[in-house]
Amino acid sequence: MTPPDDPALVRVLAADGTFAPTPGAERYLPLIDALADSELETFYRDMVVVRAFDRQATNLQRQGQLALWPPSFGQEAAQVGSARAARPQDHLFPSYREHVVCTIRGVDPIDIIRLMRGLTHGGWDPTDPKNGNTRIYTLVLGSQTLHAAGFGMGLVFDKRTATGDPEKDEALIVYYGDGSSSQGDVHEAMVFAASYRAPQVFFLQNNHWAISVPVSTQSRTPLFQRAAGYGMPSIQVDGNDVLASYAVTKTALDEARAGGGPRAIEALTYRMGAHTTSDDPTKYRTSDEEESWARRDPIARMHAYLRARGASDEFFAGVEEDAAAYADDVRIRTNALGDLDREVMFGHVYSEPHPLIDEQRRWLADYEASFEGGKA
Amino acid sequence: MTPPDDPALVRVLAADGTFAPTPGAERYLPLIDALADSELETFYRDMVVVRAFDRQATNLQRQGQLALWPPSFGQEAAQVGSARAARPQDHLFPSYREHVVCTIRGVDPIDIIRLMRGLTHGGWDPTDPKNGNTRIYTLVLGSQTLHAAGFGMGLVFDKRTATGDPEKDEALIVYYGDGSSSQGDVHEAMVFAASYRAPQVFFLQNNHWAISVPVSTQSRTPLFQRAAGYGMPSIQVDGNDVLASYAVTKTALDEARAGGGPRAIEALTYRMGAHTTSDDPTKYRTSDEEESWARRDPIARMHAYLRARGASDEFFAGVEEDAAAYADDVRIRTNALGDLDREVMFGHVYSEPHPLIDEQRRWLADYEASFEGGKA
Amino acid sequence: MSVVDQETSAAPASVVTMPFAKAINAGLRAALAADDHVLLMGEDIGPLGGVFRVTEGLQAEFGAERVLDTPLAESGIVGTAIGLAMAGFRPVCEIQFDGFVFPAFDQITSQLAKLTNRHEGALPFPVVIRIPYGGHIGAVEHHQESPEAYFAHTPGLRVVSPSTPNDAYWMIQDAITSNDPIIFLEPKAKYWMKGEVDTSARALPLHASRVVRRGTDVTLVGHGAMVTTLLQAAALAEGEGTSCEVIDLRSISPIDYGPILDSVRRTGRMVYAQEASGFTSVGSEVAATVMEKAFFALEAPVLRVSGFDTPFPPAKLEGLFLPDADRILEAVDRALAY
Amino acid sequence: MSVVDQETSAAPASVVTMPFAKAINAGLRAALAADDHVLLMGEDIGPLGGVFRVTEGLQAEFGAERVLDTPLAESGIVGTAIGLAMAGFRPVCEIQFDGFVFPAFDQITSQLAKLTNRHEGALPFPVVIRIPYGGHIGAVEHHQESPEAYFAHTPGLRVVSPSTPNDAYWMIQDAITSNDPIIFLEPKAKYWMKGEVDTSARALPLHASRVVRRGTDVTLVGHGAMVTTLLQAAALAEGEGTSCEVIDLRSISPIDYGPILDSVRRTGRMVYAQEASGFTSVGSEVAATVMEKAFFALEAPVLRVSGFDTPFPPAKLEGLFLPDADRILEAVDRALAY
Ligand SMILES: Cc1ncc(C[n+]2csc(CCOP(=O)(O)OP(=O)(O)O)c2C)c(N)n1
Ligand SMILES: Cc1ncc(C[n+]2csc(CCOP(=O)(O)OP(=O)(O)O)c2C)c(N)n1
Ligand SMILES: [Mg+2]
């Protein structure tokens, strides 16, 4: 079902956590060597904390607190590696499963919860510095790749990139899935990004499934190979290896910000959970397959690696505590979420006044006032 | 402006008509050797005749007989080579400049004229055997590539292809341009064709311009390279060399019909005339460029080749006569074209009766009847 | 063409009770069995049986070349369905949710809707596009919309929407055997609603509207899930002494105006209710036409009750956005006050 | 808000006579000069100046990073315009012809129209989409359509259409300075029509409708190129002793109903004319709303004169498809006969 890994696949950590770089990984080793222990620990903590959040959110959905939850379970390394590779001035365009990416950049997890609870269609203000230039989710698959390309064109036109100063030059990364890769918009985004040399990294998380449809239906050939047709360098990385994900993304972003034009990365990973809480994966995939991927769990891998490097029991215990506290906090704040102001419906349809909206807002107020004692 | 030719470019005849196969052409030489003199002459006659038709149509537009004419001038070799490569059972999906393709397959040129005169949106019945399985024109760029992919899927499902009998197995070819290649639909067509192994040849005529926009805006990289990303073999051919165009297309169609899945061809050619009769190319391209392509004229090239092989003056004179007669016939029949029945408007909106259409048809008849002596 | 309350007449042996989604499933199965060139295509309709399980079991029964899990691309689904129709197939496409039909809009509007016309009738384009639509399921953005106006405005398309399991069963089969492209809107709020399906014979032609409740004071008209709400409103109105006639449009394009005009000529008052935003909507069309054709019969203008002219709001506000029986009654009262 | 016949008052020094297309060109030039984050993007708008020469000279003046010849992909044009808006630009997209807007329909409907709402107002989406639309130019398929109903039905969009050079000059500038997404429909039949442009001050706000001719018997309303036809009909009617008031909608969404209702309350009769197919159209909306809001003032139903509910026919039949003054007069007569 799955197209074979490319021989040039970049992997640094084997599934059991041993340091075993593939030939394709050689050029990235200096970047990995340069990582301080504290950074490695941050990568690990990120993954564990967000997995706890993700599990909590799944539970909250089961308890009826959320309409839906799309778990990021299993994709932590691809997301942590890539998001940690982005510089502060970089821009991130998620699809809808990038909970790890968003929270790392500063988005409050409760804002994602609010989206999935049916309290908002957005959740956060991407222009508020505290959100780390993270755009809101896009549910129409592939659309965001064009928004990212346009944003990248804007960076070029405004000379906010490719000035030669990596501390200031801006770049961006857009996330999408193996299923989404079939959408025409993704193609057009590559055409525009290549044509205008947008400083853009196309980051495809190939988690092998688009709901119930295997990636082999989308492509008989490794997806990262598409990029070459646009003159875009591209690479396939083991997306369950946080170090490899970090290194390839950092390299691609820095090449893009230096004026090298767009880049593409295909991160091979696996959606270890259901598509969303409404989904039943037993209908379409085998437990053999699930188990084989469980053996490649990104967290276990990094755990083994850190352990071998000498990380202490206290460190691991501390991370577990942090994660539990984080998830608890989300649960408590979810339960405290209030109702929704109807102005969310009328208030922002337009940026400027609109007579029809005003008329309907007034009508609704009068109508409700007409029920003495309020509407049932 | 133009991306460089690929080193693997397939060319058999040099611009001056000498037989000078490129290395990429080697594997195709047996197919070319197998061509009888009469076939070579047919290729030449096709090109000359349709160029005369095309020039006639341009004149008819200038005389106010047509709303518009999109000339095929300069692209004769790509179209003759590819259309002559198709077997009788094959299906051809043109875009809107494939006058050569259509007429070779049996479409009456007056039907194309009727379209450009504003008498029809279609012109011919693709299911009528006399039209050689040629679909009607599609003006929304790229859309037809998906129709072709779906048709190809149908051939697979109905086992009308890949049975092992090249005399019966059906394949199809879809035409589109360098500008059109940027449309999302073309990408989705490649995804579907590859996924279902449709027996489909994607034939891109890169005539270097999309109206006023050079191909370099669509891609910084040779367009035929896109196909590899879908696992589709592809090739770049000199589209002004009718022999090379014939051989690569025949090979691709036969591979596709044998069950090899879709194929892509990029034919490098040049739109020697205006985009349409409404266009003014002097606004956006240099006469230097035009002259350099005039030196690569597909007809002159084949003329020189046939001449060197010993074709007689009588032969060439005969072709000129045929061409003049063909064009004359088109002019005479164009001038004789009558008016349009209003049932063209009401009669085929639906295949089955529809009350609103019936009501409006009745209303219009009554309304017109109300003008005594007819409406001014 | 109108028949009152088909579903409540005494049930013969051929009558089975089943939920709406199962009725479509049964209709699809019958269509697949009747013609081996009928095929289903869409996202997740194979082993998963669709996100609403409407196609459950069909791939297992008819094979992966009759029930296709396609690549994830809506323009591709409709565009290749067109090509399949050219090759002699009768494709039935599923769009996973209302809000995801727009990537296919060009293929639907400029190709599918126009191809019969462009070919001057030389070949038919029997493509059905099934779209679960409408609200009431508390879902995230793009999953609760009512896009019928876009299709109704497009010449060359037919647009229908069943509101009962029996209609669902028959209308999907009639849509598939029709030679014209049909947008088949399934009110997803009704998927779990049970009702009697008479598998022996269809009650009405595909494009007929139906009087589902008789009344004398005000005519209530709507389509899809809104029919249930109209019936609730009519029941409440009865308690207040107002007799409402309720008509299910069933076919949104063309509209069978006969039963509606008959009714309005008797009642003199009419309310159209719809989930879609009201501006330039199907409700606008029906109101304008009924006022034109029954001008002297009307005691009050035709009133419209619609979703507001805002995007469909976050789920927690859907109850505020979607017209309910009370909002319909408010319009009934206004109509009566004229 | 209504002002009669702005264009015929005595001309001050700031008044220049120019064709409609040139007026848009001048308006675009002014907008590009006023704000260096305004940019134009589209197919063939650079060296060629657009297929209608509306952007002629602008790339030479402002450079290829302000006036972009994009790759040939409409979803890409609108989708990247959205991203550019996120980066602080005010993109003005050109869609080459009406019939080629549909590949961008998803980005327009599910993204552009909804993004302000999705962001809860945190950032504006000041994107203008210019579309030459309508018939009368004898062109091939997809080049003569009137897609306004699709956009009017979509909450979050504004839709306007100038009908004179003066409006063209001002409305394009007002559209570009607006913080909301605007579909800017240019009646291509009018591109060559000359008129006076007063560059000193705008006559009306962007979303105002305008009475262009005073009359007492019947109110004629329409938008875009149809305004000229309505004026022709009014002139002919005058010869037959009928006095028609003519109103140019100018803004299709929102609609400024004030002048229309004022007029109808005086005349008691109204005809809406449009090139678009009539079913579920802007004409349906206006008719339904006017009948609702001016019910007791009406002596006759609001009548609609529209393109037929067929695809736009081959050019040789466009005269039959498109409403002309005679068809409008026929409706005027019908209205008067009530
Ligand atoms: C245009 C569009 N079509 C269909 C859907 C419904 N849908 C939501 S997620 C999904 C599968 C996405 O697969 P992939 O891109 O691989 O992302 P993953 O879910 O694996 O993260 C589908 C079909 C959608 N959101 N948008
Ligand atoms: C979707 C769409 N957008 C725009 C147009 C207008 N248009 C017609 S031809 C053309 C250029 C096509 O270029 P290319 O694909 O290279 O074909 P060529 O004209 O060179 O044969 C354009 C922009 C169209 N027909 N369809
Ligand atoms: Mg996936």
Ligand SMILES: [Mg+2]
């Ligand atoms: Mg070209």
